[in-house]
Amino acid sequence: MLGSKMDFETEMDFLSKIFDSDSKNYHAWSYRIWLVERFSLWEGELEYAEKLLDEDVYNNSAWSYRYFLLNKAPNNLSGTLEFAFTELKYLIDKRLLQALDNEAAWVYLRGLYSVDPKPNRVKL
Numbered sequence: 115m116l117g118s119k120m121d122f123e124t125e126m127d128f129l130s131k132i133f134d135s136d137s138k139n140y141h142a143w144s145y146r147i148w149l150v151e152r153f154s155l156w157e158g159e160l161e162y163a164e165k166l167l168d169e170d171v172y173n174n175s176a177w178s179y180r181y182f183l184l185n186k187a188p189n190n191l192s193g194t195l196e197f198a199f200t201e202l203k204y205l206i207d208k209r210l211l212q213a214l215d216n217e218a219a220w221v222y223l224r225g226l227y228s229v230d231p232k233p234n235r236v237k238l
Contacts, residue, residue: 122155130162137166138175147182156187171209174218181225192226201226 132142166176191197
């Protein structure tokens with residue numbers, strides 16, 4: 115039961131099993147995002163997204179999840195030059211060279227530069 119003493123690890127394991135068989139399951143992704151936001155389950159999620167991208171760099175759902183995590187997590191740095199440079203370096207060093215034709219990576223990059231800056235931050 116959600117909201118009391120629920121074992122979130124069981125839920126996340128359940129979702130991981132779903133993604134093992136269908137890594138692009140929209141309903142499972144929606145549920146995972148809801149769980150993470152509602153119950154502040156941010157810890158380890160970026161690493162999980164990385165694992166999925168390591169397995170399939172073309173997984174648009176994993177790219178979208180990474181974008182969500184980096185832009186919605188508490189104390190995120192999105193909208194700053196530091197964030198933009200860090201993510202650009204990540205893309206160049208780790209992902210684009212794996213597959214330059216990967217549309218998901220390019221859409222991710224475009225999304226990073228379309229984020230409205232936070233107050234007192236540099237506009238990208």
